Amino acid sequence: MQKNKLATIGFVVLILAVAGGVIFFKNFQGASVQDTDAEKVAKWIGEHSVLYVQTGCIHCKEQEDLFGSNVKYLNIIDCLASSENQQACAAAEIKATPTWIIEGKAYIGVETIDELKKLTNYSE
Secondary structure (H helix, E strand, O other): OHHHHHHHHHHHHHHHHHHHHHHHHHHHHHOOOOOOOHHHHHHHHHHOOEEEEOOOOHHHHHHHHOOHHHHHHOOEEEOOOOHHHHHHHHHOOOOOOOEEEEOOEEEEOOOOHHHHHHHOOOOO
16 A cells, blocks of 8 residues: 555656646747747847857857747857858957847847847837
């Protein structure tokens, strides 16, 4: 009888852990562009901004990951990818990455999708 009780408790804990994980990842994903019109939003942001990153930058990866598979629509310059990119970053006076340039103004650090929509004047 004791074994059945432990097995039942273990099963309940497992179910709660799985449910908690699903809720966590659903909420985490909800903060990204992977909602309805995600592609449209990413294209708009890409057309109205430049994102400067550098290989190995964890915050740059974090920023890119917010866009999921739609990251391909962003206008991204990796400051370490080539001498041409290094010159572009120097010309844009990039001091840290990630840096967004939107309407000539620099925004340093990871920005939320909602903030980028505001900064680029996205309208649905």
